[in-house]
Structure formats: C-alpha cells, structure tokens
C-alpha cells in the first residue's frame with residue numbers, strides 16, 4: 001500500500017455480505033472492488049427477515065436502507081400448532097420497539113436493490129469466479145477462472161456457504177445437514193384473519209411452516225419436512241408440498257394453493273462446525289463463508305451485515321493502516337463470540353422445533369407454552385441488539401501466523 005493511498009479491498013461475492021461490505025467499507029474510505037461469479041445480479045427468489053440488529057449496525061455508519069418502505073416491519077409473531085391454534089404469542093415487537101429499530105421482512109431482490117444503491121461507484125465485476133489467491137508481505141492477488149487476476153491490500157471472502165476463500169484457508173470440510181428439506185415460496189396473497197406485519201410459525205410433527213407478510217400484498221412462506229437428502233421431497237413439486245400440508249391450517253393450504261410452481265424452490269438446510277479463526281494474513285471472511293448457520297433464528301443475513309460493519313469500524317481505526325493483518329484478526333476476535341452463539345443457538349432451536357412424533361411434539365409445545373414471556377424477551381433482546389465492537393479499542397496482539405491456529 002503506497003503511503004497516502006487508500007486501502008484497497010477485494011471482496012469475493014456480491015451476496016448480502018459482499019454488498020454490505022462494499023457499502024460499509026466505502027463509508028470509511030476503503031476502496032472496494034467486488035467480484036461475483038454470476039453473470040447478472042439477480043437475487044435468487046424468495047424473501048427474508050432483516051432483523052433490528054442489522055439496521056442498528058448499519059446506522060452506526062450512517063447507512064439507512066429504508067427497508068420498512070421496501071418490505072413490512074414485523075408487528076406480531078405467533079407460534080401455532082399445525083391446525084393454527086395458538087401455542088404462544090411472542091414478545092418480539094416489544095423488543096424491536098425497545099431496541100429502537102424495526103425487524104423488516106422483504107423480498108431478496110428488494111434487499112439487493114437497497115444494498116446496491118449504497119455501494120455507490122464501487123465496481124461490481126460480474127462473471128468473475130474466484131479460484132484461489134496468493135498473499136505476500138505487500139498484499140494479495142486473487143485468481144479467477146477466466147485467467148483474470150486482481151491485486152489488493154486485503155481480501156474479504158464473502159462467497160457464501162461453499163466459499164472458495166475459506167477452502168483455500170482451511171482445506172475441505174464436511175457440512176452438517178439439518179435432517180430436513182426447506183421449501184420456499186413467495187406470492188401475492190390475502191387472507192381474512194391475517195393482520196399486516198404478521199409472522200406465523202406452525203409446528204407439526206417433523207414438519208413446520210412459516211407464513212410471513214412482506215408487504216405490498218405479498219407473502220413469503222417456508223416449509224420444512226424431516227427427510228434424507230436426495231429423497232423425492234427434494235424436487236419441491238407443488239403436489240408433494242400440497243400433500244405434506246393437507247389438514248394444516250386453512251391459510252397454510254391456501255397460500256400453497258396460490259403459489260405457482262415456478263415460485264417454489266427446495267433448498268438444503270445445513271451449517272458447519274464453528275471455525276475458531278477465519279483469516280490469515282491479509283485475508284478474512286464474512287457472512288456464510290465465515291459462520292454458516294441454520295435458518296431457525298433468521299439471523300444469518302443480519303450476522304453478515306454486522307460482520308461488514310464491524311470490519312469497517314476496525315479498519316477505520318488509526319492503527320489499522322500500520323498492520324492490516326492485525327486489524328483483520330482484531331475484527332475476527334470481535335465477531336467470534338456473537339457469531340458462535342448464533343450458530344449454536346440456531347442448531348439447538350432447530351432440533352427442538354423440528355421434533356418428530358406425537359410425544360416429542362407434545363413435550364415441545366407444552367414446554368414452549370410454559371416459557372415465561374420475560375425469558376423469551378430476554379433472548380430476543382440479546383439477538384436483536386447490535387453489540388457494537390466488543391472491546392472496541394482493544395486489539396489482538398501480533399502472533400506468528402499459522403494455519404494450525406485456525407482450529
């Protein structure tokens with residue numbers, strides 16, 4: 001890095017983590033180039049919730065994605081049995097109000113559009129599949145499948161669950177399957193008893209369903225069914241899904257009925273054992289590349305956004321320029337505890353919620369009915385509060401670099 005020149009970051013992947021990195025890093029004066037393997041920027045289908053903590057994190061850099069206008073803020077969150085009878089009315093909205101930022105459900109293309117607006121003139125180079133990288137004392141060079149190379153001061157792997165950057169750092173790893181398939185759909189939908197901003201989860205035996213208002217007359221839904229990978233359920237055929245939810249609450253059957261086959265997808269639900277350190281030299285990871293988690297807490301995208309913000313704040317500290325590698329280790333240290341907790345909690349909750357068989361189902365529903373509201377509120381508050389950079393100002397000490405320390 002030439003004296004006086006801005007730091008140049010290469011970001012691999014233009015998903016939620018990569019685009020948030022571009023938006024966050026440019027705010028602190030880092031030059032960013034994003035490289036994406038897709039040949040066009042089209043966020044794959046469906047929708048998601050962007051939780052309050054992500055909005056709070058972005059606000060620390062003056063970024064407001066205006067999500068409440070693009071989607072629908074969560075106003076109520078209930079858990080029901082498969083017939084639609086109430087198990088628990090969750091104190092979710094109260095917690096959002098307390099932390100002072102809404103949690104918003106919106107379509108992925110709408111979120112992508114909002115993030116792209118914030119990346120400004122940072123280039124997003126498409127059709128660029130990263131295949132590996134080499135780092136030296138002066139920076140890092142990334143290689144792409146078409147023979148191109150890019151050179152920067154640091155490299156951020158935001159390339160998702162099957163991250164090439166992560167594999168290059170730690171070698172091949174096994175993933176952990178959740179034991180169920182996840183079906184997704186998004187459709188214009190109205191139904192008499194559904195109130196604006198409602199999130200409803202329905203629990204059956206080895207099967208669940210989520211029905212979520214994403215605003216502008218549209219609903220997003222997801223269904224899970226315990227099954228082994230590669231079983232016929234994986235085709236995401238509407239007939240299969242209709243059959244699986246026969247006898248469930250009327251609105252569940254109605255929204256499936258209203259969804260055309262082309263608006264339905266089947267996706268794997270998996271995570272990985274938590275990686276203790278996810279960087280080396282001028283290279284680090286954000287989002288699913290760093291800490292893939294199951295979807296139960298709906299916090300994975302928010303964690304990618306928090307990562308990007310904490311990375312930007314860390315690189316903005318005066319000492320960062322003197323030792324970028326140390327700044328990246330500091331960022332990882334600041335994110336480790338929170339992201340590890342999310343990976344673990346998502347997995348524990350997933351096993352609990354997906355309970356199979358009438359006895360386990362009864363135990364699950366009864367236990368959940370009995371959990372006091374203040375206990376749930378405390379849990380939500382922990383997740384929905386952006387902790388900032390824990391120990392901000394404190395930096396990790398330089399240690400000899402060794403891949404062995406990644407585990």
Ligand SMILES: Cc1cc2nc3c(=O)[nH]c(=O)nc-3n(C[C@H](O)[C@H](O)[C@H](O)COP(=O)(O)OP(=O)(O)OC[C@H]3O[C@@H](n4cnc5c(N)ncnc54)[C@H](O)[C@@H]3O)c2cc1C
Nearest residue numbers: 013015016017037049130159160287288298299300301302
């Ligand atoms: C069913 C489901 C529901 C979910 N619901 C929620 C929710 O409600 N709330 C929430 O917070 N999270 C949710 N998530 C999780 C969330 O979608 C992910 O955590 C988030 O998208 C991760 O973002 P990312 O940028 O890390 O990775 P990705 O979104 O996977 O982006 C990675 C990008 O990198 C690109 N790429 C990959 N390899 C390369 C390469 N070699 N070279 C160049 N580019 C490459 C990919 O094309 C992609 O664009 C859900 C996930 C699923 C599956």
